[in-house]
Amino acid sequence: MPDLSITDAVVSQAEIQFFKENGFLVKPRMLSDQILDPAMDLIWAHLLHHVPMDTTSGWTLKRNDPATWINPQWALMPAHPTEGEFLGRHPIEHYGRIIKLHDLGRADYVLDLLPRNKAVRTVAELLLHTDLRATTQTRGVYAVFPTRNPADPEGTRRLTGASLAPHTDQVCQQLNACAYLQDVGPRSGGFTLYPGSHKQMFQAHVWEANWSPRPTYFDTVEQIVEKTEPLEIIAPKGSVIFWHGRALHSVGIHLSDRIRWALFADFTQNRPVRNDQEHKDVGQYEWFKDAKLFREDFPTGPDMWQHWRLGR
Numbered sequence: 001m002p003d004l005s006i007t008d009a010v011v012s013q014a015e016i017q018f019f020k021e022n023g024f025l026v027k028p029r030m031l032s033d034q035i036l037d038p039a040m041d042l043i044w045a046h047l048l049h050h051v052p053m054d055t056t057s058g059w060t061l062k063r064n065d066p067a068t069w070i071n072p073q074w075a076l077m078p079a080h081p082t083e084g085e086f087l088g089r090h091p092i093e094h095y096g097r098i099i100k101l102h103d104l105g106r107a108d109y110v111l112d113l114l115p116r117n118k119a120v121r122t123v124a125e126l127l128l129h130t131d132l133r134a135t136t137q138t139r140g141v142y143a144v145f146p147t148r149n150p151a152d153p154e155g156t157r158r159l160t161g162a163s164l165a166p167h168t169d170q171v172c173q174q175l176n177a178c179a180y181l182q183d184v185g186p187r188s189g190g191f192t193l194y195p196g197s198h199k200q201m202f203q204a205h206v207w208e209a210n211w212s213p214r215p216t217y218f219d220t221v222e223q224i225v226e227k228t229e230p231l232e233i234i235a236p237k238g239s240v241i242f243w244h245g246r247a248l249h250s251v252g253i254h255l256s257d258r259i260r261w262a263l264f265a266d267f268t269q270n271r272p273v274r275n276d277q278e279h280k281d282v283g284q285y286e287w288f289k290d291a292k293l294f295r296e297d298f299p300t301g302p303d304m305w306q307h308w309r310l311g312r
């Protein structure tokens, strides 16, 4: 996105206009190396210690040897939990090129990067609302590893990662944030969004924020995918992408040899929410997100910004 920032404003009027129109905003280098570098040390240590690898594969992963990052061989993922605290998702998900460290979602040093980060929170408050939910949970750290087809030594054909999986997120969606923990260059798995899609996708729901797809939901997704060029967000380490919770998005196409490191968090207004059992009853229990279904939500109307602050 163009640089629309101005020195004296956390979020400029031009940035707010851009967000309304496109459904996202990129704030480059919001997180400093001083907080990111120690965090990355802890994240790598956690990964190496806790993510199970396929011990029969002969693969070993070394942080300082990028050649070992290619074609990760994780242990087989057990079936998803069907009950209890972790219903639906294991604390660590590892499949193919993706690992999701949901279990880091509540670590203090991870909370400090997004929901508890003053600068990040100020942007979220300016866009969405002064009174946001507390800061106890992020989705966690999502890494996308490089893959290469062993039958193709030039490495131009990848095993996976060469197509998009556009979707919108569930439970309760208002404003989300994605922090890049390392530089993300072109075709390196960068978060990919369909600009402007938030407007149509908003109307494809019955309620403003709670998951409530209308029967037209999938047709709307298809129409957007056909007519909209998706935007791969390329940004330096420490950049934060704010995006409207109804925007259509995907993990990016990944053809490089780097690991895409990102942290995801949800921001919602501080309103009464349903309890765990009520989420389970409607198939919307996602323990790793701070986005909880509002007890009362507003029906979608012509003005999708009615309950947003937008700098006012």
Ligand SMILES: O=C(O)CCC(=O)C(=O)O
Binding pocket: 139, 142, 169, 189, 190, 191, 192, 249, 250, 251, 252, 262, 264
């Ligand atoms: O990893 C990504 O870039 C996308 C993640 C995503 O879409 C999600 O967490 O819902």
Ligand SMILES: [Fe+2]
Binding pocket: 167, 168, 169, 249
């Ligand atoms: Fe998503």
